[in-house]
Amino acid sequence: MTKAAAKSVEGEDGGTWRFPANQALRLESGAKLSPLEIAYKTYGALNAEKSNAVLVCHALTGDQHAASTHPLTGKPGWWDRFIGPGKPLDTDRYFVISTNVVGGCMGSTGPASVDPKTGAPYGLAFPVVTIGDMVRAQAMLIEAMGIDSLFAVIGGSMGGMQVLQWAADYPERIFSAICIAAAPRHSAQNIAFHEVGRQAIMADPDWRGGAYEAAGVRPEKGLAVARMAAHITYLSEAALQRKFGRELQRDGLSWGFDADFQVESYLRHQGTSFVDRFDANSYLYITRALDYFDLAAQHDGVLAQAFQPARKVRFCVLSFSSDWLYPTPESREIVRALNAAGVRASFAEIETDKGHDAFFLDEPQLDATLKGFFSSTAQARGLK
Amino acid sequence: MTAVREDFAEILRLVTPGARVLDVGCEDGELLELLTRERGVDGQGLELSPENVAACLAKGLAVVQGDGDRDLDYFPTRAFDYAVLSKTLQQMREPRHVLSELLRIADRAIVSVPNFGHWRMRVSLMTRGRMPETRALPDPWWQTPNIHLCTLKDFTDLCRDLDLKIDACAALSSGKPARPFHPDGILENWRAETALFVLSQA
Numbered sequence: 146m147t148k149a150a151a152k153s154v155e156g157e158d159g160g161t162w163r164f165p166a167n168q169a170l171r172l173e174s175g176a177k178l179s180p181l182e183i184a185y186k187t188y189g190a191l192n193a194e195k196s197n198a199v200l201v202c203h204a205l206t207g208d209q210h211a212a213s214t215h216p217l218t219g220k221p222g223w224w225d226r227f228i229g230p231g232k233p234l235d236t237d238r239y240f241v242i243s244t245n246v247v248g249g250c251m252g253s254t255g256p257a258s259v260d261p262k263t264g265a266p267y268g269l270a271f272p273v274v275t276i277g278d279m280v281r282a283q284a285m286l287i288e289a290m291g292i293d294s295l296f297a298v299i300g301g302s303m304g305g306m307q308v309l310q311w312a313a314d315y316p317e318r319i320f321s322a323i324c325i326a327a328a329p330r331h332s333a334q335n336i337a338f339h340e341v342g343r344q345a346i347m348a349d350p351d352w353r354g355g356a357y358e359a360a361g362v363r364p365e366k367g368l369a370v371a372r373m374a375a376h377i378t379y380l381s382e383a384a385l386q387r388k389f390g391r392e393l394q395r396d397g398l399s400w401g402f403d404a405d406f407q408v409e410s411y412l413r414h415q416g417t418s419f420v421d422r423f424d425a426n427s428y429l430y431i432t433r434a435l436d437y438f439d440l441a442a443q444h445d446g447v448l449a450q451a452f453q454p455a456r457k458v459r460f461c462v463l464s465f466s467s468d469w470l471y472p473t474p475e476s477r478e479i480v481r482a483l484n485a486a487g488v489r490a491s492f493a494e495i496e497t498d499k500g501h502d503a504f505f506l507d508e509p510q511l512d513a514t515l516k517g518f519f520s521s522t523a524q525a526r527g528l529k
Numbered sequence: 530m531t532a533v534r535e536d537f538a539e540i541l542r543l544v545t546p547g548a549r550v551l552d553v554g555c556e557d558g559e560l561l562e563l564l565t566r567e568r569g570v571d572g573q574g575l576e577l578s579p580e581n582v583a584a585c586l587a588k589g590l591a592v593v594q595g596d597g598d599r600d601l602d603y604f605p606t607r608a609f610d611y612a613v614l615s616k617t618l619q620q621m622r623e624p625r626h627v628l629s630e631l632l633r634i635a636d637r638a639i640v641s642v643p644n645f646g647h648w649r650m651r652v653s654l655m656t657r658g659r660m661p662e663t664r665a666l667p668d669p670w671w672q673t674p675n676i677h678l679c680t681l682k683d684f685t686d687l688c689r690d691l692d693l694k695i696d697a698c699a700a701l702s703s704g705k706p707a708r709p710f711h712p713d714g715i716l717e718n719w720r721a722e723t724a725l726f727v728l729s730q731a
Contacts, residue, residue: 459591461586477595480593480595480603481600481603484593484603484604484605484608485603485604485605486605487605487608489571489573489591490591490593491585491586491590491591491592491593492582492592492593492594492595493579493582493583493586493592493594494579494594495579496579510579510583513583513586513587514583514586514587516587517586517587517588517589518586518589520589521588521589521590522589524589
């Protein structure tokens with residue numbers, strides 16, 4: 146068995162899974178990635194039947210620290226409010242697994258990892274990865290953990306796209322799927338915003354064609370601008386207006402280009418704090434993976450065809466009314482394809498003015514909805 | 530057990546155990562929950578209001594937030610044994626299309642409609658000369674969601690026109706058990722306040 150060859154290092158509740166050379170990750174581009182390392186965290190305990198595992202998929206700039214203190218920022222995990230004992234994703238009941246995507250920068254193999262061919266960081270020699278590749282790597286990890294079937298796979302934004310890909314590629318390995326604030330493909334507008342971010346990084350003289358690490362520098366300014374532009378798309382006009390309006394940082398205008406407005410100061414802070422925890426090349430690769438995502442295109446242009454094999458999967462699709470990054474019609478398109486494929490699917494649009502990022506935030510309707518979905522699905526699975 | 534709405538009680542009686550049921554306009558999922566509990570059906574709801582959708586999901590029901598007028602087209606053919614439409618056909622923009630869609634999606638449709646030919650309606654219109662406001666249809670004309678009201682005769686005519694077979698029908702009036710009747714009975718168009726039909730493709 147090849148399973149035994151993959152090894153986890155560090156503690157029980159997380160670490161890095163190392164796949165040896167005979168278990169390379171086959172990439173959609175045709176390239177192979179080896180050695181492969183997947184960084185992960187787990188919360189809760191796997192039951193004897195191994196039937197209570199939930200895979201949490203993170204968004205563009207997330208990582209495996211979904212419900213544990215982030216080692217670089219010292220802040221709570223990105224979905225700490227949602228995952229834990231007695232929380233909607235209840236770790237007293239479920240075994241939660243969260244991985245860092247391939248191409249990421251928190252321990253999984255990515256552009257900052259060492260290229261075995263050169264002994265130096267990959268940089269732009271790292272192969273382009275896709276959402277499908279991320280999911281294939283997760284499937285390898287789940288298999289290595291000895292879990293045949295996940296109780297649920299859940300994620301928002303890019304995490305939601307991974308959920309869709311799971312349903313299309315590994316339907317027999319998932320009992321239920323929850324896709325939040327996502328889309329079946331990246332739109333022209335989505336690609337356009339990402340291109341702004343990438344160009345900002347590549348325009349930074351410290352980017353050095355991607356080989357910044359060898360030069361001992363980091364393209365911090367470019368990455369910060371990329372984050373600032375992207376962050377606007379995660380909020381809504383109403384939320385920005387409510388939070389900042391035209392409020393000033395100090396009394397009066399500076400009659401210059403300081404951060405006069407609170408919203409400017411907020412965005413600058415978002416940019417500068419982001420560079421402390423994220424790698425610029427990873428940002429290029431992961432945004433590319435998102436731009437390449439088009440689930441229907443992988444199935445003769447028919448989205449419903451992607452879901453045909455997933456007829457036994459219990460689906461829940463959620464969108465936010467003020468999300469303009471992946472607006473509700475895109476979630477509806479997913480639901481219609483699920484209906485057309487005869488998949489048991491639920492869909493709700495959560496009323497909120499908080500925009501795309503609402504899934505991180507306190508949304509009682511989101512919690513109530515998912516609590517209901519989890520408890521009925523657990524009953525159908527026969528979980529105690 | 531609390532009292533069950535008379536139309537729900539009748540639907541509960543009609544639906545076979547373990548059937549696949551689509552409830553169009555399922556509100557807070559009361560009927561689907563009842564059918565799931567009492568008949569072990571595999572249920573799916575379609576509902577417009579976000580509050581109701583959240584209530585359904587909290588009950589563990591499969592529900593899609595959507596519009597019966599627009600979203601039935603996306604369900605696959607013969608995906609369900611029954612499609613239920615309780616007292617909402619008259620609120621649809623295109624009742625004719627909705628009715629034929631129900632019977633594309635499901636083998637049988639269970640449809641209930643308020644009867645505008647009921648004697649209370651006729652008397653109210655005759656004596657007051659105004660749009661009737663009765664216990665079955667209590668809203669004033671400018672506020673009512675009922676934009677396509679019909680009489681029992683109108684409804685059976687439409688069924689005939691669409692080549693639909695009426696397998697069963699029953700009269701409903703609040704508080705009383707359903708009373709089966711013959712769809713062509715002359716008096717029923719006066720007597721039945723609301724009528725419930727089981728339809729199939731002829």
